[in-house]
Amino acid sequence: MELRTLGYFVAVAETGSVSAAADVVHVTQPALSRQIRQLETELGVELFTRAGGRLQLSAAGRQFLPHAQDVLRRADGARNAARSYAAGRLERITIAAPTTTLTDVIAPFLATLGRDDPMPTVSESDPREAYDALRHGADLAIATEPPPARLASTALAVLPVWAYVRADHQWHDRDSVRLKDLATETVLALTPAFKPRQILDRAMERAGVSPGTVVDCSNPQVAQALAAAGRGAAVVSDDPRFGLHPLEIVGRDGPLRIELFAAWEPGHHAAETLGELAARLRLFCVDRYGADVAPTG
Amino acid sequence: MELRTLGYFVAVAETGSVSAAADVVHVTQPALSRQIRQLETELGVELFTRAGGRLQLSAAGRQFLPHAQDVLRRADGARNAARSYAAGRLERITIAAPTTTLTDVIAPFLATLGRDDPMPTVSESDPREAYDALRHGADLAIATEPPPARLASTALAVLPVWAYVRADHQWHDRDSVRLKDLATETVLALTPAFKPRQILDRAMERAGVSPGTVVDCSNPQVAQALAAAGRGAAVVSDDPRFGLHPLEIVGRDGPLRIELFAAWEPGHHAAETLGELAARLRLFCVDRYGADVAPTG
DNA sequence: TCGGGACTATGCTCTGCAGGCATGGAACTG
DNA sequence: CAGTTCCATGCCTGCAGAGCATAGTCCCGA
Numbered sequence: 164m165e166l167r168t169l170g171y172f173v174a175v176a177e178t179g180s181v182s183a184a185a186d187v188v189h190v191t192q193p194a195l196s197r198q199i200r201q202l203e204t205e206l207g208v209e210l211f212t213r214a215g216g217r218l219q220l221s222a223a224g225r226q227f228l229p230h231a232q233d234v235l236r237r238a239d240g241a242r243n244a245a246r247s248y249a250a251g252r253l254e255r256i257t258i259a260a261p262t263t264t265l266t267d268v269i270a271p272f273l274a275t276l277g278r279d280d281p282m283p284t285v286s287e288s289d290p291r292e293a294y295d296a297l298r299h300g301a302d303l304a305i306a307t308e309p310p311p312a313r314l315a316s317t318a319l320a321v322l323p324v325w326a327y328v329r330a331d332h333q334w335h336d337r338d339s340v341r342l343k344d345l346a347t348e349t350v351l352a353l354t355p356a357f358k359p360r361q362i363l364d365r366a367m368e369r370a371g372v373s374p375g376t377v378v379d380c381s382n383p384q385v386a387q388a389l390a391a392a393g394r395g396a397a398v399v400s401d402d403p404r405f406g407l408h409p410l411e412i413v414g415r416d417g418p419l420r421i422e423l424f425a426a427w428e429p430g431h432h433a434a435e436t437l438g439e440l441a442a443r444l445r446l447f448c449v450d451r452y453g454a455d456v457a458p459t460g
Numbered sequence: 461m462e463l464r465t466l467g468y469f470v471a472v473a474e475t476g477s478v479s480a481a482a483d484v485v486h487v488t489q490p491a492l493s494r495q496i497r498q499l500e501t502e503l504g505v506e507l508f509t510r511a512g513g514r515l516q517l518s519a520a521g522r523q524f525l526p527h528a529q530d531v532l533r534r535a536d537g538a539r540n541a542a543r544s545y546a547a548g549r550l551e552r553i554t555i556a557a558p559t560t561t562l563t564d565v566i567a568p569f570l571a572t573l574g575r576d577d578p579m580p581t582v583s584e585s586d587p588r589e590a591y592d593a594l595r596h597g598a599d600l601a602i603a604t605e606p607p608p609a610r611l612a613s614t615a616l617a618v619l620p621v622w623a624y625v626r627a628d629h630q631w632h633d634r635d636s637v638r639l640k641d642l643a644t645e646t647v648l649a650l651t652p653a654f655k656p657r658q659i660l661d662r663a664m665e666r667a668g669v670s671p672g673t674v675v676d677c678s679n680p681q682v683a684q685a686l687a688a689a690g691r692g693a694a695v696v697s698d699d700p701r702f703g704l705h706p707l708e709i710v711g712r713d714g715p716l717r718i719e720l721f722a723a724w725e726p727g728h729h730a731a732e733t734l735g736e737l738a739a740r741l742r743l744f745c746v747d748r749y750g751a752d753v754a755p756t757g
Numbered sequence: 758t759c760g761g762g763a764c765t766a767t768g769c770t771c772t773g774c775a776g777g778c779a780t781g782g783a784a785c786t787g
Numbered sequence: 788c789a790g791t792t793c794c795a796t797g798c799c800t801g802c803a804g805a806g807c808a809t810a811g812t813c814c815c816g817a
Contacts, residue, residue: 206542223545230538241527245503248520432520
């Protein structure tokens, strides 16, 4: 049973005769006649009754017909899908990103996608391995490391690393805090696996500031919750919760910032679409986070 | 693109290598390698990336994979369906019957079918052509004529032809009426296309009774409605409506009766199932109409 | 750095099957 | 009864698909 054979069967069933169907499928009547018989033998079912030199769809054939038509339709669908991939279309897109980026940036961005856009799937990835995800099912990778040169990429945004304190904190009327001042407060930092923590550590090291009390939080929400409880300053890059007051953290080279990049395989069949999507994501970041966008292309 | 080819693609995609897939689909690695390339050429899409001697599903391939799997699954479904037809199973059944039988007998019977029974479709047919319907899509035909010998068949029931009169009619305390008495009342009969009318006409002729006033009604409900309006006696075989009072009509050879038969093609792939269904329909008629069942097999 | 192993691609060959042509046979039609 | 229409069968051919042998490529470990 092959698609060709099924097509023959459907043609004969629909035209009502082998001769007529032969015209439709562009083979000769004898070839078609044989194929139909072979199909019947293979399936073990009489699809047609041969009453009086003519062919007539049998009861079994009537039941089988919709199955055959269905398979052919699906096959057509698959072919068309392939054609659309060849044309650079993307039906579904898998986006790999670290957790924080996923919830704060990607998720709200996905909400802006329209019906014509690919159906998105997201895959949480370790920030260090985000670009590797492109080799294992992801179409677009978002990460905080600059992507390797071999990938096509766009810089999406430069986001501040915030120090969040309670509204009644002594810093509640300030917009920013210097690193060495921050070191005097209990720092509710993330574990070193998180980018904001790495940035904080590096900035402290470069500024020669020795950290004061640091509490490792496994999760930005926890850090913020502790800050809301007045237990210190949460250093994260998330959006603020619990009515916390945000402060920029000023280091030796200016405010602490975390970069965001989108990257994809340049050989991806829909590389163009991916580029457009990345550009839209960048604009989305501009809208959402103001002018803090990297000019790099 | 054939089912075989799609199977090859899925095997390679799922095993992750041509060599491994070759074992699965029982062809040699070179043959498989070529088939995959041909499929890619035909579809115009790179399904795999050939990075470093190894094959890796490309983004387009990842999108295409579910399509291919779907087609294969459906094809399997079709094959299984065919197998079940070969085993005499029936997924859907089309029952042809005249209108009255359809609403009064078949419809309530269908309500008793279970989930394992075939999904029924009914087709209203002219009583004279019911058996011809077997040649044009019907699996089971119900009719009032005895079926031709070449068909497999069962007698289902013998139903009375009723004379329905209003509850305040002069006959309201009688169970039956004789033909010649009926001829003194206005007879609300069906058009001659309906079996009850034919039976009435033949019985009158045989009894040598000349009919009195006869009103042709195109439809049993109309006849009953007129009877309910006190315009005469409705002669039909339907169930009573409007609280009408039923009378058996006694002719020369006893009460007027209408027979009901089920017939099907003896060569039908599910002839056995059809026979069982007909037997159940017969039992259903017993339950519904009492002992008025023909003993014929 | 080199050799072995694992994998894919390609050249060559062969076989089986699909399809074409010619023809026979059956049934309906006028 | 001849003509037409349709399906089946025999025979032949060409091609696609599959096998075998082998070359090329990459990775890994000694």
